[in-house]
Amino acid sequence: PGVLEAAVRDVVERHEVLRTVYPARDGEPYQRITDAPEVRVEVEEHVPAGEAQTRATAFARTVIDVTSELPLRVRLFGVEDGSAVLVLLVHHIATDGWSVDRLLGDLDLAYRARAEDRAPDWEPLPVQYTDYTLWQRDLLDAEHDFLGSRLDFWRTALDGAPAETRLPADRPRTTEPGQRRGEVVTTEVDADVHRALGGLARAQRATFFMVVRSALSLALRAAGAGSDLVVGTPVAGRPEEALHDLVGFFVNTLALRTDLSGDPTLGE
Numbered sequence: 001p002g003v004l005e006a007a008v009r010d011v012v013e014r015h016e017v018l019r020t021v022y023p024a025r026d027g028e029p030y031q032r033i034t035d036a037p038e039v040r041v042e043v044e045e046h047v048p049a050g051e052a053q054t055r056a057t058a059f060a061r062t063v064i065d066v067t068s069e070l071p072l073r074v075r076l077f078g079v080e081d082g083s084a085v086l087v088l089l090v091h092h093i094a095t096d097g098w099s100v101d102r103l104l105g106d107l108d109l110a111y112r113a114r115a116e117d118r119a120p121d122w123e124p125l126p127v128q129y130t131d132y133t134l135w136q137r138d139l140l141d142a143e144h145d146f147l148g149s150r151l152d153f154w155r156t157a158l159d160g161a162p163a164e165t166r167l168p169a170d171r172p173r174t175t176e177p178g179q180r181r182g183e184v185v186t187t188e189v190d191a192d193v194h195r196a197l198g199g200l201a202r203a204q205r206a207t208f209f210m211v212v213r214s215a216l217s218l219a220l221r222a223a224g225a226g227s228d229l230v231v232g233t234p235v236a237g238r239p240e241e242a243l244h245d246l247v248g249f250f251v252n253t254l255a256l257r258t259d260l261s262g263d264p265t266l267g268e
Helices: 002-014 047-061 097-115 128-141 146-157 191-203 208-225
Strands: 041-047 074-078 083-090 227-233 251-259
Touching: 002 074, 002 097, 041 047, 047 074, 047 083, 083 097, 146 251, 191 208, 191 251, 208 227, 208 251
Parallel strands: 041 074
Antiparallel strands: 074 083, 227 251
């Protein structure tokens, strides 16, 4: 645990966003970066093998109060069968899907270095998350009218779009705030289907994503969602190469509207 704790400390030192808290002043939240935070790896020993997953999941659901706590907690579960489970709990304010590989990669490098009693020899990051927030604030400044032009575009693009995708359901959709919990639905396609989709993408000079999104839209229409569909998809939100190695919340959601009137085919 000592080596692991040193490695976690290295990673937190490397990424300012992992040592940032968000208190409020006069009702407005602000970022406060902690220079020397206390980083501790919690350890839970002698966990029965049959309970390791349950305990790890319970820990992953721990609420982090980012107004006073760092957005990262780490717990190591020592399992009775000799294995171990490491959980990095990171508040979404400080991470996104892209960040996971960066976080784990840095932790792996730091752990290997500390195991050899040395500091990690990584290159310094060119920017930090605060630099990104300042750049974004400047971009949204009224003087540039960046926000106004984007709002005009999206008002036009989504004008008249349905407020929600209505599908046949076995119960009414709740109207209670915070109660609309989604689920993850996954599916697998075999190699032949994947090959056919790739062939269609090449024939239409489109990306594989475009073909799959079109197929999803047709499937939603067949399920009763109508012919005017808006499907959300995440985008990385990292337009500059300097942001690629940062841990932080950059992801955004792009609304893609599809007009299926006239009964178009998948190729169309």
